[in-house]
Amino acid sequence: MTAALLRDLRLYRRCLGAVIRGIMEYVADFWILIGAGIVTQSLGLVFLGVVFAKVPTLAGWTFPEMVLIYSLFGIVAGVLPIFADGIWNLGRLIHEGRFDYLLTRPYSPLLQVLSRSMGFNGVGDTLASLAMFGWAVAHVDVAWTPGTVLVGLVLLASAIALRLALLVIGNSAAFWVRSPFVFAITVLRVGELGRYPIGIYGLGIRLLLTTALPFAFTAFYPAAWLLGRGGQAWLGLGTPLVAALAWLAALKIFNLGLRRYESSGH
Amino acid sequence: MKVYLAIARVTARSVLAYRGAYALGIAGSCFQLLATTALWTALLAGGASIGGFDLPEMKAYLLVGFATGLIGTLVGDWVLANRIRDGQVALDLVKPIDTQKVFFAQNCGGLGLEIVFIAVVSGVFVLLAGPMPGPADGWLFAASLAFVLPIRFGITFLTTMLVFWTENHHGVVWARDGVAAVLSGAIVPLAMMPGWLQSAAAVLPFAGLTSTPALIYLGKAPNPGLLIAIQAGWAVALWYLARFAFRGASRQITIHGG
Numbered sequence: 001m002t003a004a005l006l007r008d009l010r011l012y013r014r015c016l017g018a019v020i021r022g023i024m025e026y027v028a029d030f031w032i033l034i035g036a037g038i039v040t041q042s043l044g045l046v047f048l049g050v051v052f053a054k055v056p057t058l059a060g061w062t063f064p065e066m067v068l069i070y071s072l073f074g075i076v077a078g079v080l081p082i083f084a085d086g087i088w089n090l091g092r093l094i095h096e097g098r099f100d101y102l103l104t105r106p107y108s109p110l111l112q113v114l115s116r117s118m119g120f121n122g123v124g125d126t127l128a129s130l131a132m133f134g135w136a137v138a139h140v141d142v143a144w145t146p147g148t149v150l151v152g153l154v155l156l157a158s159a160i161a162l163r164l165a166l167l168v169i170g171n172s173a174a175f176w177v178r179s180p181f182v183f184a185i186t187v188l189r190v191g192e193l194g195r196y197p198i199g200i201y202g203l204g205i206r207l208l209l210t211t212a213l214p215f216a217f218t219a220f221y222p223a224a225w226l227l228g229r230g231g232q233a234w235l236g237l238g239t240p241l242v243a244a245l246a247w248l249a250a251l252k253i254f255n256l257g258l259r260r261y262e263s264s265g266h
Numbered sequence: 267m268k269v270y271l272a273i274a275r276v277t278a279r280s281v282l283a284y285r286g287a288y289a290l291g292i293a294g295s296c297f298q299l300l301a302t303t304a305l306w307t308a309l310l311a312g313g314a315s316i317g318g319f320d321l322p323e324m325k326a327y328l329l330v331g332f333a334t335g336l337i338g339t340l341v342g343d344w345v346l347a348n349r350i351r352d353g354q355v356a357l358d359l360v361k362p363i364d365t366q367k368v369f370f371a372q373n374c375g376g377l378g379l380e381i382v383f384i385a386v387v388s389g390v391f392v393l394l395a396g397p398m399p400g401p402a403d404g405w406l407f408a409a410s411l412a413f414v415l416p417i418r419f420g421i422t423f424l425t426t427m428l429v430f431w432t433e434n435h436h437g438v439v440w441a442r443d444g445v446a447a448v449l450s451g452a453i454v455p456l457a458m459m460p461g462w463l464q465s466a467a468a469v470l471p472f473a474g475l476t477s478t479p480a481l482i483y484l485g486k487a488p489n490p491g492l493l494i495a496i497q498a499g500w501a502v503a504l505w506y507l508a509r510f511a512f513r514g515a516s517r518q519i520t521i522h523g524g
């Protein structure tokens with residue numbers, strides 16, 4: 001069991017390593033992507049900065065609190081492209097029939113897909129978000145104890161796992177529909193709503209972001225727990241459970257799709 | 267001219283064939299509209315106003331921003347970017363038609379479906395989001411709207427040429443769209459931004475994408491004629507700038523083998 005797990009990890013690292021060597025052939029691209037990541041993450045900060053120059057609070061949330069939620073979302077969203085960007089290849093692999101090759105290799109097809117490419121924009125995303133997060137943490141009112149830090153790290157890891165599960169589900173649509181990319185992008189766009197306190201949305205959207213597409217757990221609920229506010233702050237502690245459920249669903253859906261896959265030409 | 271019309275027609279047909287996928291994509295953008303509307307509703311509840319915008323005006327601003335943000339985007343720059351990347355653009359250069367005009371014609375081909383989507387989303391938005399002002403001057407607004415497509419095309423075509431040097435189109439697109447979102451006023455109205463950013467936006471072409479049509483719609487532009495003239499100037503300037511750049515960039519092509 002552990003031996004198999006170690007082998008999976010080692011292979012994953014080697015797959016990514018091959019990708020990195022490929023990318024490093026194009027140094028300019030590397031820097032362009034990192035720059036693009038920083039620009040993209042700063043957009044919301046422009047919005048928040050401009051707005052909060054005029055008003056003290058937004059629906060009861062202060063500027064540092066909003067930045068905290070926003071940057072936590074940015075970290076979670078930024079870390080993933082670094083080590084699991086390959087999921088975005090799933091659609092093309094299936095439609096061009098190249099998914100066949102993956103099935104012939106003695107390594108989990110899902111892990112092969114995930115480790116297939118790397119988005120260096122994630123480095124820019126993560127750096128910019130970490131800077132914002134650091135600033136926000138210094139300006140919000142949180143009583144830091146070793147316990148808070150530990151739970152916070154668990155919630156962060158769960159949030160990252162949760163987002164990846166939702167991306168796997170979104171991209172697995174490729175097994176059934178002809179334009180999977182658009183489907184996954186739409187899921188992602190819904191997820192963007194999770195960058196802000198969900199109290200500003202109507203009941204329908206709040207339910208959507210909490211249950212069917214639980215993006216609120218990728219930033220808002222964990223941040224609300226950390227800040228100890230936002231009505232259902234305790235919900236943030238449910239993030240690991242939500243992540244586990246999402247992964248069960250993701251694996252189920254991916255495997256269903258795998259069984260349905262009949263190479264290209266359909 | 268006939269050639270380019272035919273290309274626009276063919277593109278319109280192929281866009282129509284994938285209307286379902288495009289509609290799904292638009293549904294995704296609608297969530298962005300929903301998020302910004304919710305944010306501004308929370309900010310401007312109870313008759314407050316920020317930077318001279320009250321809630322109904324802000325909703326109209328966001329809707330115009332959504333509409334102009336859709337114009338000229340359905341037929342993406344990915345087609346050209348991929349052709350440059352895998353070298354097929356070399357074949358375009360030997361054809362007796364103008365590459366830039368071909369891509370402009372393709373952009374125009376997407377316009378029909380874009381207008382349908384804009385009409386549908388606007389209708390639903392007005393029904394759901396409640397009262398908002400109508401256009402202050404329909405003709406001026408239409409004139410300003412007409413320049414959105416050529417300006418967007420110019421910016422897109424120019425930036426796509428970077429693919430002659432870089433392998434990675436995503437990064438270029440993200441950076442460009444990010445910069446454009448801020449400087450066009452799509453994220454927040456330019457009037458609310460710090461002075462230095464406003465002055466930068468005033469001399470750059472991006473304001474013509476969102477800010478100018480939206481301000482003219484709301485009747486908030488002190489001199490709409492001048493703003494439209496600036497749009498027109500940029501549309502023309504970008505066209506020739508792109509033309510010039512393309513001539514230089516296409517020298518980057520290396521043909522391997524025989």
